[in-house]
Amino acid sequence: MKRARHEVTEPEDADARRTIRPVICYPVETLPRPDLSAYQAVRDGWDKVDEVLVPPREASCFHVPAGSFFRIVSIEGPQVGDLDLWSADDVNERFFSGKTRALHGTHLSTGDQLWSCLPYLRPMATITHDTLDWYGFDAFGGSVHDVIGTRCDPYTHKLLSGHEYHHCCHSNLTRALSERLGRSKEDVEPAVHDVLNVFMCTGFTRDTGQYFMKASPVRPGDYLEFFAEIDLLGALSACPGGDCSSEHSSDAAVCHPLLVEVYRPKAPPAGWISPPRNGYSRRHED
Numbered sequence: 001m002k003r004a005r006h007e008v009t010e011p012e013d014a015d016a017r018r019t020i021r022p023v024i025c026y027p028v029e030t031l032p033r034p035d036l037s038a039y040q041a042v043r044d045g046w047d048k049v050d051e052v053l054v055p056p057r058e059a060s061c062f063h064v065p066a067g068s069f070f071r072i073v074s075i076e077g078p079q080v081g082d083l084d085l086w087s088a089d090d091v092n093e094r095f096f097s098g099k100t101r102a103l104h105g106t107h108l109s110t111g112d113q114l115w116s117c118l119p120y121l122r123p124m125a126t127i128t129h130d131t132l133d134w135y136g137f138d139a140f141g142g143s144v145h146d147v148i149g150t151r152c153d154p155y156t157h158k159l160l161s162g163h164e165y166h167h168c169c170h171s172n173l174t175r176a177l178s179e180r181l182g183r184s185k186e187d188v189e190p191a192v193h194d195v196l197n198v199f200m201c202t203g204f205t206r207d208t209g210q211y212f213m214k215a216s217p218v219r220p221g222d223y224l225e226f227f228a229e230i231d232l233l234g235a236l237s238a239c240p241g242g243d244c245s246s247e248h249s250s251d252a253a254v255c256h257p258l259l260v261e262v263y264r265p266k267a268p269p270a271g272w273i274s275p276p277r278n279g280y281s282r283r284h285e286d
């Protein structure tokens, strides 16, 4: 952790080195962009075709066909959700939180896409509406819907506290996926991956760069809406941290359910085609 211990003498040109301007690692000007207005236009007259309730401190799976939409909705009170996504045909293709962060930044909103892991690397979903878009970044550097956290898990909890807790998001997602696929928990656990932290308000402290959370600004009625670029299997956990204002990995926080709604438009967006797998040849030559 960066604590400026002053154990090492600064070089004479330290300030000059610090003032070099940063460059963006992955400029996105060449990234194919979705036609957001075409997506948003087909929402008129769409049909709600499914609704899945996610109980507090549990997770539920849901299916979204390519070309349909889904919403994650806050219903009874402020609650954070941990979202995993897989290709419905092959759970080896899963959401790649790290590359999504590298391409779109630490927190996602309307127009950003959720990318799948290597060697697939294609958009799995596109965010088409975010009722918390107004939040921006607060004075602490916090914002909502991050791809910087992982998911609360019982292994880290055991390391830090010595205790066993079985309703961390990692365990909730594992149980939900196991039930959905009819496979054992041990078998499906490796498919559970780093999440999109829906509605969670997070950032890094300015002095030590530590991951922080604070009470989510989400209120009942808020939602995050996605367009499914490919056939999706999703799993959403209603985090035991509740609104994540104090702690997670315990039954201490007040928790609420979340709702997933699936909508089918009358016709696909104009010009849209489901994206193919990444075109790299995979030769990895010398």
Ligand SMILES: [Zn+2]
Residues within 6 Å of the ligand: 082, 151, 152, 168, 169, 170, 238, 239, 240, 241, 248
């Ligand atoms: Zn959690």
